[in-house]
Amino acid sequence: EVQLLQSGGGLAQPGGSLRVSCGASGFTFRNYAMTWVRQAPGKGLEWVSAISGSGGSTYYADSAKGRFTISRDNSKNTLYLQMNSLRAEDTAIYYCAKDRTAVAGGDFDYWGQGTLVTVSS
């Protein structure tokens, strides 16, 4: 059974940093691209970042470029999102999602449970 178990997140001050993690099981992690999608309170879905199965290709939304870093450790079956220079508008539930191919294609067949990131002083 495919499972994506998220951890991390919480409260950070504006300008601060946080890291969210996504532990994967039930599939060969290195064979699939992974992505992060967020949802601000009461708002719709916003794609944030994606990474290929090998980790050799990474992609970012304009809102995340220069501040967020996506990475993966295929030996630990874990996906990460390091968030720096946080702003109030980064407050959201962050979801990790598995792609159906090794390249970042937008075909997200499994999703994590979500983790809340709150940026506030």
Added chain:
Amino acid sequence: IVMTQTPLSLSVTPGQPASMSCKSSQSLLNTDGKTYLYWYLQKPGQSPQLLFSEVSNRFSGVPDRFSGSGSGTDFTLKISRVEAEDVGIYYCMQSLQPGLFTFGPGTKVDIK
């Protein structure tokens, strides 16, 4: 690419059909012949779930009362007979270019 969805809200009587539209600001047909349009459903309090890939490929476990259609810039999701479990927000998403994915604003479906 900008995605628009209509209507933004839909109230349906159980057993009746429902239809919602998704439009993209440019064609989602790639040179590989595939159209990179996806449908996701977010039920209340849950993570999103995949309904359709590449316009009309139903994901495993999705009931056949759901159907996806369209081409180019205009796409439609239909529910032939709405059930109570279908409530939630339906999002279309394009992925024409790697790493430049955009969701539509969503269509919220509830039961009358």
